[in-house]
Amino acid sequence: MRHIRKGLAVILTVLMACLSVVGCGNAPSGETGAIDSVKKVTTEDGKTIKTIKILGIDSSGTDDSGNTVYLSDWVNGDSKLWEKLTTDLEERGIRLELDLIPGDQYDTVIQTQIAAGLDCDFVNITSVDSSTRNSMIQQKKLLPINEIWDNYSNGNAKKYYTDGPGADCVKLSRQEDGNVYWLSAITVGDYKGSEWGSFTGAMIRQDWLNKLNLKMPQTTDELFDALKAFQEKDVNGNGEKDEVVNIGLDGFNNGIAQFFGLGTDICYIDYETGKVNSPWYQEGIKDYIQFMKELNDAGLLETSGQGDEKKAENKVSFMNNWMGETWEEAGIHVGEEEAAPYFVSLICQGVEGIDPLVVRQNGVQKGFYEYAVTSNADEEAIGILLDYLTTEEYSVLADYGIEDYTYRVNDEGKKAKITGSDISEVQIMSKIPALWVNDGILPRYEKNDRVQELATIVEAGKSLGYSETGYAEKAAVLQDIYEHPEQYHFAVMELETNLAAATNEEVARTVEIRTDLDTYYKELLTKLILGQADMDDWDTYISDMKSLGLDELISIIQARRDRLK
Amino acid sequence: MKKKKQIREGNPVATAVMYLLAIGITFIAMYPMYYVLILSLSAPEYAATMRVYTVPKGFSLAAFNALVGDNKMWRAYFNTIFYVIPTTILMVLNSTVVAYGLNYKKLIGRKFLTMFLLIPMYFSGGMIPSFLLMVRLGLYDSPLSQIIPACFSIWNIILVKAYFRSIPESLSEAAKMDGASVFQVMVRIMIPLGKPIFAVIAVYTIVGVWNSWFNALLYLPHTQWQPLQMYLRRVLVESGKELNQILDAAAAKEMAMRRLSNAQLKYAMIIFTTLPVLCTYPFFQKYFIKGMVLGSLKE
Numbered sequence: 115m116r117h118i119r120k121g122l123a124v125i126l127t128v129l130m131a132c133l134s135v136v137g138c139g140n141a142p143s144g145e146t147g148a149i150d151s152v153k154k155v156t157t158e159d160g161k162t163i164k165t166i167k168i169l170g171i172d173s174s175g176t177d178d179s180g181n182t183v184y185l186s187d188w189v190n191g192d193s194k195l196w197e198k199l200t201t202d203l204e205e206r207g208i209r210l211e212l213d214l215i216p217g218d219q220y221d222t223v224i225q226t227q228i229a230a231g232l233d234c235d236f237v238n239i240t241s242v243d244s245s246t247r248n249s250m251i252q253q254k255k256l257l258p259i260n261e262i263w264d265n266y267s268n269g270n271a272k273k274y275y276t277d278g279p280g281a282d283c284v285k286l287s288r289q290e291d292g293n294v295y296w297l298s299a300i301t302v303g304d305y306k307g308s309e310w311g312s313f314t315g316a317m318i319r320q321d322w323l324n325k326l327n328l329k330m331p332q333t334t335d336e337l338f339d340a341l342k343a344f345q346e347k348d349v350n351g352n353g354e355k356d357e358v359v360n361i362g363l364d365g366f367n368n369g370i371a372q373f374f375g376l377g378t379d380i381c382y383i384d385y386e387t388g389k390v391n392s393p394w395y396q397e398g399i400k401d402y403i404q405f406m407k408e409l410n411d412a413g414l415l416e417t418s419g420q421g422d423e424k425k426a427e428n429k430v431s432f433m434n435n436w437m438g439e440t441w442e443e444a445g446i447h448v449g450e451e452e453a454a455p456y457f458v459s460l461i462c463q464g465v466e467g468i469d470p471l472v473v474r475q476n477g478v479q480k481g482f483y484e485y486a487v488t489s490n491a492d493e494e495a496i497g498i499l500l501d502y503l504t505t506e507e508y509s510v511l512a513d514y515g516i517e518d519y520t521y522r523v524n525d526e527g528k529k530a531k532i533t534g535s536d537i538s539e540v541q542i543m544s545k546i547p548a549l550w551v552n553d554g555i556l557p558r559y560e561k562n563d564r565v566q567e568l569a570t571i572v573e574a575g576k577s578l579g580y581s582e583t584g585y586a587e588k589a590a591v592l593q594d595i596y597e598h599p600e601q602y603h604f605a606v607m608e609l610e611t612n613l614a615a616a617t618n619e620e621v622a623r624t625v626e627i628r629t630d631l632d633t634y635y636k637e638l639l640t641k642l643i644l645g646q647a648d649m650d651d652w653d654t655y656i657s658d659m660k661s662l663g664l665d666e667l668i669s670i671i672q673a674r675r676d677r678l679k
Numbered sequence: 680m681k682k683k684k685q686i687r688e689g690n691p692v693a694t695a696v697m698y699l700l701a702i703g704i705t706f707i708a709m710y711p712m713y714y715v716l717i718l719s720l721s722a723p724e725y726a727a728t729m730r731v732y733t734v735p736k737g738f739s740l741a742a743f744n745a746l747v748g749d750n751k752m753w754r755a756y757f758n759t760i761f762y763v764i765p766t767t768i769l770m771v772l773n774s775t776v777v778a779y780g781l782n783y784k785k786l787i788g789r790k791f792l793t794m795f796l797l798i799p800m801y802f803s804g805g806m807i808p809s810f811l812l813m814v815r816l817g818l819y820d821s822p823l824s825q826i827i828p829a830c831f832s833i834w835n836i837i838l839v840k841a842y843f844r845s846i847p848e849s850l851s852e853a854a855k856m857d858g859a860s861v862f863q864v865m866v867r868i869m870i871p872l873g874k875p876i877f878a879v880i881a882v883y884t885i886v887g888v889w890n891s892w893f894n895a896l897l898y899l900p901h902t903q904w905q906p907l908q909m910y911l912r913r914v915l916v917e918s919g920k921e922l923n924q925i926l927d928a929a930a931a932k933e934m935a936m937r938r939l940s941n942a943q944l945k946y947a948m949i950i951f952t953t954l955p956v957l958c959t960y961p962f963f964q965k966y967f968i969k970g971m972v973l974g975s976l977k978e
Contacts, residue, residue, distance in 0.1 A: 445727065
């Protein structure tokens with residue numbers, strides 16, 4: 115009996131081991147398991163339809179009821195916008211098959227799927243780091259997109275990327291081998307015939323200035339006095355001296371640094387000259403730190419990490435944001451007797467003889483979100499897709515939607531989005547572009563009429579407490595920049611999207627330098643502002659940053675910038 | 680001889696101090712939950728400020744109404760329950776069978792097997808090898824990816840093994856003398872006596888599975904089978920993004936609107952997701968205390 119039991123145990127053990135091996139060996143043919151192999155070609159009514167499989171983010175929008183609506187809701191529901199997109203594509207002989215991943219999860223999914231082997235044709239690679247991208251190029255997992263538009267375009271995409279607005283942006287994506295492996299969104303901003311991008315910058319509570327009969331500050335001294343007055347006179351009326359400036363202290367992209375002519379990152383690009391420099395080497399750096407220290411000593415700086423809550427509590431007097439934004443005010447809770455909140459951008463002079471910087475995008479701006487074509491793709495199908503994406507028809511559909519459904523054309527021929535609709539997707543389109551662009555599944559080719567944009571900014575204020583004037587002063591700041599650019603000095607808004615693609619060595623060295631340098635300078639800047647580090651040791655700090663590779667970093671960035679020429 | 684002064688049981692001062700201490704500790708433990716509750720019942724503009732300390736301000740059930748009508752939330756709820764029940768049953772079953780086997784003195788290679796189990800408890804393969812394994816097993820994007828890896832715990836096996844060892848061997852010997860087989864000893868003697876440790880393991884597993892989201896983040900790329908905690912995480916992550924770091928004006932605008940509508944919702948979600956697991960504790964309490972002190976005495 116005992117022998118039988120032992121024998122049975124041995125047989126069971128062997129059987130389990132074999133099953134494990136067989137189970138492990140029976141992996142699905144697609145490396146990622148969940149994704150089935152895709153039919154690239156199907157026939158419908160004698161017409162050949164090619165399928166493009168896209169891995170991207172299930173991006174979302176909020177409708178007027180506060181409901182979050184996802185792209186997958188449009189795809190699986192009865193969205194007229196999605197129907198229009200798919201109909202347009204099917205007419206051209208392609209169909210999209212989507213693998214939509216929630217946005218908060220996408221970074222993890224794309225990294226793990228790259229490790230296991232991508233099996234899509236078109237992929238959102240925004241969150242994939244430069245080293246991984248370069249490895250994918252070397253392993254020939256990504257296709258050169260320029261070869262696709264050279265060989266498979268009907269001429270539309272090729273013209274757009276070689277002679278049209280895309281040409282400048284493509285330069286930024288061109289790799290060492292001369293090829294382009296990813297495309298980004300492209301925004302062409304137009305103000306009365308000249309190209310203009312968006313801006314970020316400092317903004318102050320206009321309603322509080324009005325309440326105290328104060329003028330818009332022109333210098334940082336006047337700014338200090340205004341901020342001090344907000345607190346001392348308890349301008350938010352809650353009985354406490356709690357009106358504060360809510361900006362980042364550990365970096366330079368906070369609006370105030372630009373008043374002293376400082377760039378926005380450890381290195382920045384002067385818009386006019388294209389020269390790369392570091393704020394640490396700029397003339398206004400010590401004055402900036404001194405000013406911030408004074409703000410902190412006067413209790414005017416928010417340092418608790420509760421900036422967003424304080425903003426909602428009507429305690430934030432000053433912040434840094436997109437100039438002309440119209441979305442922050444809605445989240446601020448003011449008393450019933452108080453005027454509606456109203457932030458207006460301001461540009462102050464920090465030091466005599468130093469021009470304040472205005473942080474701007476290019477007139478033709480390469481977008482942040484990037485998309486690549488994998489080696490699984492049918493190049494002809496991708497060529498058709500690119501031809502469609504670069505049409506005026508697609509640009510209008512993605513940004514404005516469908517005429518008389520999501521937008522109307524007024525007497526002047528300008529497109530105006532329809533607001534106040536009962537339909538969820540129309541409500542979403544009244545605020546943002548179609549859900550498939552930006553961080554979604556397809557690039558956006560935006561034509562932004564800045565005149566129309568200014569009108570929209572003014573109009574937004576009419577429903578947010580300023581029924582007569584709207585947000586006229588917000589728009590006026592932007593209009594002045596558009597019309598008198600010679601009076602302003604600009605810095606390029608974002609470093610990485612305005613440089614030529616990095617070589618492998620540049621990627622490795624940049625990562626190596628920035629790992630320690632960023633930690634060092636952010637800690638140092640915070641300590642200097644909070645008075646925890648001594649300005650007398652300035653030379654030591656600069657020497658430390660040099661030894662951590664600051665000068666080499668500037669050289670690398672300058673070299674990447676120069677390659678664009 | 681002078682008698683030493685000492686606090687006697689029933690001393691009113693000592694009792695009062697103990698009560699105050701107990702109330703203080705209870706308050707510290709309970710208030711965060713209460714705080715989240717009143718925020719979830721306050722109007723979004725007050726919830727966003729977080730300045731609600733005693734009773735809800737601008738009482739509003741809007742977030743709970745929104746949650747009740749949210750099919751995605753209910754689907755995530757169902758998914759979590761779908762993972763909790765089989766995982767708990769399988770965990771108790773696996774732990775029992777393996778622990779009983781490892782306690783069986785005549786088992787050949789018993790020490791080796793114990794060591795073989797202990798090593799991966801301390802040194803796991805890492806995230807990417809685990810991911811590749813799951814892909815090769817065909818579990819990626821499958822609900823089984825949330826059940827199979829979670830229903831086997833070496834730590835729980837060790838707990839059960841230690842508990843079984845504390846049961847007098849004479850009981851098993853007596854059963855064997857009465858003709859019970861090895862299997863019968865497990866079913867008739869060990870399992871009935873092991874209820875406290877099974878309760879502990881069950882609670883550990885229920886709480887663990889209920890709160891888990893990382894496996895879903897890795898292995899479930901689509902929302903269809905994602906558990907409740909992934910849903911909650913999504914709401915919280917979206918509320919925590921820095922708007923001026925978003926490199927697109929339209930995206931920043933969308934995020935600002937989302938944050939406002941999520942201000943109350945995230946607290947309601949926390950209440951919604953926490954309550955069921957809190958309710959499980961009383962049912963296991965009597966076993967739980969007994970199981971927790973396991974191993975504190977050596978006989």
